[in-house]
Amino acid sequence: MLLRHTFLTTLALLAVPTGVLSRKGGDSSSSDSDSDSSSSGGSSGSSDSGDSDDTSSSTTSSSGGNRCSDTHRLDFGDLQPDHYYQYNRAPRRGHPSAYSDWDGVFFKGEANLKYTIITPPNNLTEGDIVSSSLITCPVGKQSMRMLGAAWVGAKAPTPAGPVNPFTLGFKAWESNIRVSDIDYSYSVCENPDLIRLTTTVDWYSGGSVEKAMDAVALNITQAADNRDKILFDGVYDLKDWADSERSSMEPAEYDNSGLWDQMISLPDSLCSEGRRLGKILIGWPTGTHINGSMTNETLELNFSGSTVAGFGRGFTITDTDTKVNVTFELTFTGSFDAANSSQVVLPGASSQNASLISFERATGSATVTSLPLYYVLVSLLVSFGMMVV
Numbered sequence: 001m002l003l004r005h006t007f008l009t010t011l012a013l014l015a016v017p018t019g020v021l022s023r024k025g026g027d028s029s030s031s032d033s034d035s036d037s038s039s040s041g042g043s044s045g046s047s048d049s050g051d052s053d054d055t056s057s058s059t060t061s062s063s064g065g066n067r068c069s070d071t072h073r074l075d076f077g078d079l080q081p082d083h084y085y086q087y088n089r090a091p092r093r094g095h096p097s098a099y100s101d102w103d104g105v106f107f108k109g110e111a112n113l114k115y116t117i118i119t120p121p122n123n124l125t126e127g128d129i130v131s132s133s134l135i136t137c138p139v140g141k142q143s144m145r146m147l148g149a150a151w152v153g154a155k156a157p158t159p160a161g162p163v164n165p166f167t168l169g170f171k172a173w174e175s176n177i178r179v180s181d182i183d184y185s186y187s188v189c190e191n192p193d194l195i196r197l198t199t200t201v202d203w204y205s206g207g208s209v210e211k212a213m214d215a216v217a218l219n220i221t222q223a224a225d226n227r228d229k230i231l232f233d234g235v236y237d238l239k240d241w242a243d244s245e246r247s248s249m250e251p252a253e254y255d256n257s258g259l260w261d262q263m264i265s266l267p268d269s270l271c272s273e274g275r276r277l278g279k280i281l282i283g284w285p286t287g288t289h290i291n292g293s294m295t296n297e298t299l300e301l302n303f304s305g306s307t308v309a310g311f312g313r314g315f316t317i318t319d320t321d322t323k324v325n326v327t328f329e330l331t332f333t334g335s336f337d338a339a340n341s342s343q344v345v346l347p348g349a350s351s352q353n354a355s356l357i358s359f360e361r362a363t364g365s366a367t368v369t370s371l372p373l374y375y376v377l378v379s380l381l382v383s384f385g386m387m388v389v
């Protein structure tokens, strides 16, 4: 009897965390749809709304974010180029409830950006244009700790153009939050992304995707030390689009034929005139070196390059003559996000595909093995209780 009593008490105690778990699950599914609606609405326009917020960033924060409801949930918007949208139906981006062969896999992890800013002499001081020589920026190599998320998916069937067998999308934002808390690290209202890149880009016009191309033609090889790991390597180059008509969304600072939704930028508080000039905007300079490695569980990325960069305050760009030289080097290591990926990636020898990569529908075994220990304990206890009773 005594034993049975203890058994029931233990069960009751176990029920508490189980209840907490399920409530948390309910929460996440409801805010999931919230973040989905905000990100689907925001994915194409996120940069503009964010940039216009930039102009009045102080008023936005002082009003306590009333205009923008922020769940601080990580969202995977902006990782997939627009031409994937027709293949990855809503709710997309790894929600296991939806499946498509182009849904791909997600990785989450920590990034580090090292950069050096040099202010070249420029004696011009006219109107809003600030002489670069009057700006004080941090001297020497700086380092910024970031969190990052990446998506890797199979090449989309249309439009023709891209050759890479996969597309990689990456974004990173400055953060001190632990990687284990990355799901609650994000502030959609503050438009925090400082880095965004997709290896394949598309040209979206008049409501439909017109063409796509590889911004980084990737050389993919199997790693010597691990048959199920690939290495990839390439250089950012939009050469085929250099003379394309520029979208009105693209600020003048993005020389080097950069694209407005693909950028590396530095926070606006770095240099002495930061308030006036805004973020340092860098469209990916032609020649940026991009390499990395991938297994089914880990993605490593390295970006490095240098450019002459301008400043931007969203759409009120008047300071295009103020330039600084920036050298940057980014590293990222991410772990496979099994909870949010509907596929698994098979790289290297495991892909059995000449392109050294293939994607398979996730079997869900990962979810089974990560079942909370409670269930195991409860079932063990139940069988134990059966025996005793």
Ligand SMILES: *[C@@H]1O[C@H](CO)[C@@H](O)[C@H](O)[C@H]1NC(C)=O
Pocket (backbone or CB within 6 Å): 028, 032, 073, 074, 075, 076, 183, 339, 340
């Ligand atoms: C990832 O999955 C978890 C658990 O289902 C969910 O709470 C979270 O919102 C998902 N993250 C994204 C970015 O969709």
Ligand SMILES: *[C@@H]1O[C@H](CO)[C@@H](O)[C@H](O)[C@H]1NC(C)=O
Pocket (backbone or CB within 6 Å): 118, 119, 120, 121, 307, 308, 325
């Ligand atoms: C800035 O970069 C440009 C182009 O690479 C170069 O010509 C110039 O010398 C650099 N200026 C400084 C001060 O490093």
Ligand SMILES: *[C@@H]1O[C@H](CO)[C@@H](O)[C@H](O)[C@H]1NC(C)=O
Pocket (backbone or CB within 6 Å): 121, 122, 123
């Ligand atoms: C800028 O001004 C300094 C001092 O006034 C002068 O020595 C220098 O030659 C000027 N540089 C340019 C590029 O005009």
Ligand SMILES: *[C@@H]1O[C@H](CO)[C@@H](O)[C@H](O)[C@H]1NC(C)=O
Pocket (backbone or CB within 6 Å): 219, 220, 221
């Ligand atoms: C691709 O990478 C391999 C191994 O690093 C190298 O030998 C080869 O020259 C590269 N090919 C191209 C086209 O860059």
Ligand SMILES: *[C@@H]1O[C@H](CO)[C@@H](O)[C@H](O)[C@H]1NC(C)=O
Pocket (backbone or CB within 6 Å): 231, 291, 292, 293, 300, 301, 302, 331
């Ligand atoms: C990325 O850079 C780090 C440090 O520079 C290096 O150790 C690593 O091998 C690089 N990864 C690849 C795939 O080249």
Ligand SMILES: *[C@@H]1O[C@H](CO)[C@@H](O)[C@H](O)[C@H]1NC(C)=O
Pocket (backbone or CB within 6 Å): 228, 296, 297, 336, 338, 344, 350, 366
């Ligand atoms: C990755 O591959 C290894 C070896 O094939 C396998 O044991 C592991 O379960 C795979 N992980 C995932 C997340 O698919």
Ligand SMILES: *[C@@H]1O[C@H](CO)[C@@H](O)[C@H](O)[C@H]1NC(C)=O
Pocket (backbone or CB within 6 Å): 233, 289, 290, 291, 292, 302, 303, 304, 329
């Ligand atoms: C990858 O790039 C990093 C710098 O971005 C460089 O240090 C590293 O040597 C490169 N790795 C390979 C294999 O080219």
Ligand SMILES: *[C@@H]1O[C@H](CO)[C@@H](O)[C@H](O)[C@H]1NC(C)=O
Pocket (backbone or CB within 6 Å): 154, 155, 165, 352, 353, 354, 355, 357, 358
């Ligand atoms: C290999 O992958 C490519 C690109 O994803 C795909 O088009 C092709 O059908 C695959 N081949 C096999 C034999 O699976």
